[in-house]
Structure formats: structure tokens, C-alpha cells
Amino acid sequence: xRVTKSQALLYIFNTLMEKGFITKAEALAELQISELTxxxxxxxIKVFFYNFDVFYELLYDRKRKRYILIKQETSI
Numbered sequence: 001x002r003v004t005k006s007q008a009l010l011y012i013f014n015t016l017m018e019k020g021f022i023t024k025a026e027a028l029a030e031l032q033i034s035e036l037t038x039x040x041x042x043x044x045i046k047v048f049f050y051n052f053d054v055f056y057e058l059l060y061d062r063k064r065k066r067y068i069l070i071k072q073e074t075s076i
Contacts, residue, residue: 001032008033009041009057012042016045021066023067024067025065046058054072055071056071
């Protein structure tokens with residue numbers, strides 16, 4: 001299925017929130033986007049977390065080849 005940029009970002013964000021991770025292969029197959037587009041979308045989400053939601057961080061797990069969502073503890 002072809003999707004808009006907003007739909008792709010929301011799909012990736014929703015998958016991360018529900019499962020705690022997403023693989024590039026899963027996103028490419030579901031969204032029919034290029035690897036470069038996927039990477040750009042991941043960067044957009046990382047910047048969103050950095051700018052607005054300091055309690056989450058998106059990291060790449062090389063061993064399992066997936067992006068994982070990490071919830072940070074508050075320091076207050």
C-alpha cells in the first residue's frame with residue numbers, strides 16, 4: 001500500500017509504541033517506501049523525541065537488526 005509521509009510516520013510511531021520496536025524490513029514491506037525514506041522517517045521520530053518527549057529514546061539494536069524504543073527514567 002502506498003502511503004503519505006504523515007501516514008508512514010504515524011505507522012512507525014504507532015508500531016514503536018505498541019511493540020517497542022520496528023524492523024526496517026517490516027516497514028518497507030508494509031509501507032512500500034525506500035530504505036532512504038525509512039531512514040529519514042526514523043530520524044524525524046528521533047528528533048521529535050529529542051525536542052518534545054524527553055522520556056523516550058530510539059536506538060538501533062545491531063544484533064537483532066531493529067529499532068527499539070527505550071523509556072528513560074525521570075531525574076526529578
